[in-house]
Amino acid sequence: MSNLALAEAVRLVKQGQRFLLTCHVLPDADAVGSMLGLAEILRSLGKEVYLYNRDPIPPQLHFLPGVDAVRNSIPTGMHFDATFITDTAARSLLPRRFPSHAVTGPVVIIDHHVAHDDFGDVVVRDVSACATAVVVLDVAAALGVRRPLSLAAGAPLYTALVADTGGFRYPGTTAQTLRIAADLLDTGVDAWTVASNIFEGWSMARLRLLGSAINAMETEYAGRVAVVTVPLAMLDKAGATDDAAEGLVEYGRMLKGVEISAMLWERRPRTDETIEGLTLTRVSLRSAGRADVSKVAVALGGGGHRAAAGATMNLDLRSARELVVLEAGRELGIDP
Ligand SMILES: [Mn+2]
Structure with a gap:
């Protein structure tokens, strides 16, 4: 991950006031959880956030706090100081009619995939991270946000981590993954609520x-x-x-x-x-x-x-x- 990009993302947060947050179409738990977690971190710094995704949030994520704030359109006339896009490796994973730079401001990518294109003005990308949620936590640390985070930030980030590691089973799972998870559980998240919503409760x-x-x-x-x-x-x-x-x-x-x-x-x-x-x-x-x-x-x-x-x-x-x-x-x- 580039420290320069991280510093630039921090600068955009500190200088701006109103931010657009979004993630790839057909969003998964890491995309949504990272977006909701980042939104809460920005709110805790007194910033305004507008959350957008073209597609509905998957029903198994409806238990997350703050999920109701995600809208499926951006009102015309609205413009932002910067836009943060989580878990998205390419421009093609956003809707075709994604707003122009005049609306979004600088575009910051926060992601852990290998990039497919050079999309994004500032790219905070860590391909060694097991979830985008981990990269969001790096951004939070760089912003000087105090830990433990609030439950409203911890719950979606923990959910993202659980989902992208397959419940801490996939090869990317390390001791550090579990330390991060432990910190997130300290925010008060209930592990079984998350696991049952992500892996069970099938129709x-x-x-x-x-x-x-x-x-x-x-x-x-x-x-x-x-x-x-x-x-x-x-x-x-x-x-x-x-x-x-x-x-x-x-x-x-x-x-x-x-x-x-x-x-x-x-x-x-x-x-x-x-x-x-x-x-x-x-x-x-x-x-x-x-x-x-x-x-x-x-x-x-x-x-x-x-x-x-x-x-x-x-x-x-x-x-x-x-x-x-x-x-x-x-x-x-x-x-x-
Ligand atoms: Mn992911």
Whole structure:
């Protein structure tokens, strides 16, 4: 992480008064938790914040304090001293009609992904951090915010950390991760409330969808790649919406011998993001070991981390599946 960028972010906070906070479309727990945590840190310094995301906040995050403040539009005429964007590796992960510089002011990226472009005027990026929440805590420390943080800041940041480490299980989890988590628990967060909201409390529709998805699971390359395709009909039969499919890819990784798990699901296109007549297929990828699924995702036009990545493809499920399997094989060093 660049100390210069951190100092520049601090300067923008100190000199400004009103800030826009946002994160990538289809936001996950780290994106939202980091945004809410940063919002609370800025409020504690007497700043005004406006929280925005085009898409709804996932229902499993509705328990977080301050989540009601997130709006799905920015009123015309509003402008900001700076904009902070959490957990977002590329411009393409923001809505197409994202406001211009005249509205946003300088754009500060706070993130832990490998960047896909040179988006952002100030880039506070730490690719060694296990969650963007950790980078937010670095910003808080640089701002001189006293610890322990308030519960309103601690709860979303702890939630982000739990989600992005898979409940402190993923390879990026270190002793330092647990020290940070301990500090966040000192704010008064209840660990079980967070864990049950993030990992449990499934709807019947999602459990039924999981059943169908597992039944539809196939393997390729002698069991080294697991693939599940989820057509809209499968979602409809389970009574599930397409966001219910999010995360089901992890079940493919549980199969012994699988090195890459892929899930592809058909999305109902939104008018502002599709080329007319094309189907959007979402692809989610997980690595069970040495495979780097971010390389597979980049080859498919997406991105992410070594262990977890994804892409959106303007192809039907069948053609998308062919490409995903081909690229997964390439990453495993298998000649097609
Ligand atoms: Mn993240």
